[in-house]
Amino acid sequence: MIGAERTGARAGLVSCRACGLLSRMAGAEEPGYCPRCGEKLEFRRHHAIQRTWALMIAAAICYLPANILPVMRTTTPTSDEPDTILSGVVLLYTTGSWHLALIVLVASVMIPLVKLAALAYLLITVQRGSFRNRRERTRLHRVLGVIGRWSMLDVFVATFVVALIQLQPLMSVAPEPGVLFFAAVVILTIFAAESFDPRLIWDSSRGKRGPDG
């Protein structure tokens, strides 16, 4: 780990995103295609930082309506109640399933927030060329890739509640626009985490060796 580490970029080699084969780039401008699987080779993910910022900000904008707007509406002959994600958590808690309430709270409310904050942290530290905690930041990015999918939980919950409770005129549940914003948050953060390139975390060591190195 001491001195100049040999990286693919320095040696003019590029690793294929799809199959992992290492190839010598045809040229710096035009890396060409992977000889094994035919995927277009990329030295670093194209416009990784701008793309990740854009997707992350879009997700942050959708996060508010996702949590404020109702995700479903329960209609009975005597009442007509909208349900948001949070009121669903409260309902689960009051009916005695505090563990399920906790799972939904973590998956629907906290994971998206953690993802947004973590992506902003990764982007800002890369843009500042930070030298600190590179191993931990790379791990953080890997964790984001694993946890993101669990936020889809509430979309599935809404789908199956709506599908089953169609007992008109006794009781029926209809989906509300919150579901769509919610799905948008999840998908946008998944794409944001995917478009970020963790190798950028390590590239900063090439240029300026900051005072924090």
Next chain:
Amino acid sequence: MASIPSPENIVACPDCDLLLRIPPLPPRGMARCPRCDRALATRKPGSIDRTLALAAAAAIAFLFANVEPLMGLSAGGRESSTTIAGGAWEMWMQEEKITAILVVVFAMLAPALEIGFLLVILLSVRRPPAPAWIGTLLRWVKITGFWSMVEVMMLGILVALVKIAALARVVPGTGIFAAGVLILLLAAMSASFDPREVWLRVRWANGEGPRQVQPPGEADVGGAGR
């Protein structure tokens, strides 16, 4: 214009770009990047046959999980039940068409394609070299696996069951047990799948590889024998 391939045991870490030579691995051994700790390669003896068996079992479980009702409900003399497709259909009817499409893609299409692609890939690499279009399927299997969310759907069904139990009597259906089995099989399937070994048996896009046809179980990475 053409890029020149390096030997398969030389890799650049996908997460930090460090150049590394993967040493011969013992059975069930794993190579990690010393700089960022990313898992780079594993050696799983019998990976191809085991994954094939698990994929075949997963295909059967998938069928049952989709055909059988997941759960039923009775309230005031009325009864209803639903399947995965039924849930998506109800969402579609209720004008939440995008959500309906997402449910179909994440809970039905992606897992179905993942299992189907893996079956085709694993069957054809048993007699290497497999044709180059198997390489295309290998790229797709990664994407479909990424978007396959059966385990998330399962947790969603459990939460929905508890929520509905507060309003009416719910009965778990056969489909829910099949979905449980499917999740375990999918997890075991992706854990035993070793794309590196499969890539060594596929004809290259440029027609020049694979560089040597590997006899089963003796990949050049970790070729220490079983």
